[in-house]
Amino acid sequence: MTPSIEAAWRPRALAALRIMTGLLFLARGLVKLAGFPEGAQAGQQELLTLFGIGAVLESVGGALLVLGLFTRPAAFVLSGMMAVAYLMFHAPAAFHPLLGGAILFSFILLYLVSSGPGAWSLDGLRRRTSAAPAFLRR
Numbered sequence: 001m002t003p004s005i006e007a008a009w010r011p012r013a014l015a016a017l018r019i020m021t022g023l024l025f026l027a028r029g030l031v032k033l034a035g036f037p038e039g040a041q042a043g044q045q046e047l048l049t050l051f052g053i054g055a056v057l058e059s060v061g062g063a064l065l066v067l068g069l070f071t072r073p074a075a076f077v078l079s080g081m082m083a084v085a086y087l088m089f090h091a092p093a094a095f096h097p098l099l100g101g102a103i104l105f106s107f108i109l110l111y112l113v114s115s116g117p118g119a120w121s122l123d124g125l126r127r128r129t130s131a132a133p134a135f136l137r138r
Contacts, residue, residue, distance in 0.1 A: 014118030015068070021108055022065025025078060029059030050088075057081050065112070068121020072113050079109035 030036050032055030035044030045051040057077065064074040082105045090100035117123045 011119040014112075014115055015120045016118075017108065018065055018068060018071065018112055018117055018121070021105070021112070022062045022067075025058045025062030025105075026066060027062075029055045029057070029062055031055075033059055054081060054085070068117040068123050071117035071121060071123050075109040075112035079106045079113065082106040082109065 028042075031040045032042050032045045032051055042051070045055055047053075047056070058081075061074045061078040061081075064070050065078075082102045086100060086102035086106065090102050094100075
């Protein structure tokens with residue numbers, strides 16, 4: 001790939017990764033919050049439990065990732081949540097990280113923390129319309 005093509009597609013690929021990760025988190029959260037779709041694993045959870053709080057974080061954080069709004073803070077919180085989920089729930093059952101997607105999600109989210117939202121994000125729109133000087137918008 002030529003450098004100009006690669007430079008043009010990198011933000012779009014990052015946006016696709018962000019959006020798909022957000023949609024997966026939103027789906028995980030909706031299963032636990034609303035029991036949708038019916039019969040899905042985990043099912044509806046009580047709100048004031050660890051699973052309920054996780055469901056709220058997954059739903060809100062997933063929606064923020066899809067929109068590309070507050071991407072870095074949302075990804076940071078979700079990454080920590082997935083690390084805790086692995087250590088509390090997945091590792092005791094089977095230490096091997098391939099048996100749960102928590103570690104993969106955690107590292108994808110850490111990548112989003114460091115790289116930002118990519119193209120097609122409300123963060124980018126806010127940054128472009130900000131009254132801040134150019135050197136502060138980076």
